[in-house]
Amino acid sequence: MPEGESADDRRDVILVVDDDEDIARFVEFNLRLQGFDVILAADGQQALELIERERPDLAVVDLMMPRVDGLELTRRLRADPMTAALPVIMLTAKGMTVDKVHGLSAGADDYLVKPFDTAELVARVSSTLRRNKEFREVSPLTGLPGNSRIRREIADRIRGGADYAVGYIDIDRFKSVNDRYGFSRGDDYISALARCLHRAVISVALPPAFLGHVGGDDFVFVCTPEQVVPLTSRVSADFERAADALYDATDRERGYVELKDRRGNIRRAALVTLSIGVTVSDAEKRLTNPLEAMTVASEMKTVAKSQPGSYVAIDRRRGVGDHGYRHVK
Known part of the structure; x- marks a missing residue:
């Protein structure tokens, strides 16, 4: 963290995981326009390596990917105490209700159906981050903010x-x-x-x-x-x-x-x-x-x-x- 910068001043870091480079760059561009920092991974295995080094605040994860797909990535994140609280938004194919169910069952916090609207993407990311921060700020013992x-x-x-x-x-x-x-x-x-x-x-x-x-x-x-x-x-x-x-x-x-x-x-x-x-x-x-x-x-x-x-x-x-x-x- 730069000298003189507080945790409150740090920009949220979003990890985008998608093997389709065009979609990944499109998501990156729009999130950066809204003031987020963005890092990219081409599949779940690369994402796990990046998460260990970068500690992002949220992950936008495509469901279908080579090596480690979105479901397996989410399961591994939830199974590791160091990443269990990382919010995940799953990208699913249009009309595939079963994919949404599987994604949420694996531990995803929300989902977006491709093709998605840019405004909806930003809104989902912002609202998921806000909910996660509010949850982390509340003491589990007293229910009071931190x-x-x-x-x-x-x-x-x-x-x-x-x-x-x-x-x-x-x-x-x-x-x-x-x-x-x-x-x-x-x-x-x-x-x-x-x-x-x-x-x-x-x-x-x-x-x-x-x-x-x-x-x-x-x-x-x-x-x-x-x-x-x-x-x-x-x-x-x-x-x-x-x-x-x-x-x-x-x-x-x-x-x-x-x-x-x-x-x-x-x-x-x-x-x-x-x-x-x-x-x-x-x-x-x-x-x-x-x-x-x-x-x-x-x-x-x-x-x-x-x-x-x-x-x-x-x-x-x-x-x-x-x-x-x-x-x-």
């Missing part, structure tokens, strides 16, 4: 010109939960935090706040500056109640879990709480870069972690004087 969608949300707020706040949240001592109970119970804590955040977002009413899942126990919210205190107060209180209920009764009642370190020594870990870092962009200080806003919020989360209990550290970019508050049960 990093790319979070950055777009902040960028939209920046373009709109309104004041906004970005909050970065994670669970204190989350590792102690995984170490004590295993990863399945750890997922229960993450899911509980997602539900508590959802209720908190609803409770602050309009304008709607945005909620995203960065990964693991890390979450981000985007809202108005006025919504920060009610949102963070609600989620802190709700999560501590929900988290306490997930502990075994003995651990919950004594207020800590016991864990063995590598030397076999017993150490105590307090029950989980939340650390929340917030940055505010308003008339006094404008943040015009989504990555900067997330970075500052993450830095403030580190400040919050230096405080006991659930803590919210807020940086309004008005100098060195940060301020925050602690949630009290």
Whole structure:
């Protein structure tokens, strides 16, 4: 990737696989006109070699080809974990319904019947890419959007010109939960935090706040500056109640879990709480870069972690004087 270019700036790469060079060049020309980068393969075997090197974002694959045909290529892609999620649009012969069925059964995401309209080709490619990106951006555990969608949300707020706040949240001592109970119970804590955040977002009413899942126990919210205190107060209180209920009764009642370190020594870990870092962009200080806003919020989360209990550290970019508050049960 060129220096200074982000993943969001990179053009989508389309692999066109067809042994008919005229059709392949026709598809390449029209996709390039729409801003896509295009690479060509004459059959499925060459396509597999290219995919390993180039990692395209989508493949347009002809059904009938020598060596490895479109059906076999699609089956191999779906069988390999590294390529299983690559979207495939199958090119089929006119009127051959059975070919469409076989293509979709092999794992194709969509199909086009030859001869096809240029506008339809571009529309199918664009819509399939969009669906695939939306699917990849959603956390399978929480159903919440991920990093790319979070950055777009902040960028939209920046373009709109309104004041906004970005909050970065994670669970204190989350590792102690995984170490004590295993990863399945750890997922229960993450899911509980997602539900508590959802209720908190609803409770602050309009304008709607945005909620995203960065990964693991890390979450981000985007809202108005006025919504920060009610949102963070609600989620802190709700999560501590929900988290306490997930502990075994003995651990919950004594207020800590016991864990063995590598030397076999017993150490105590307090029950989980939340650390929340917030940055505010308003008339006094404008943040015009989504990555900067997330970075500052993450830095403030580190400040919050230096405080006991659930803590919210807020940086309004008005100098060195940060301020925050602690949630009290």
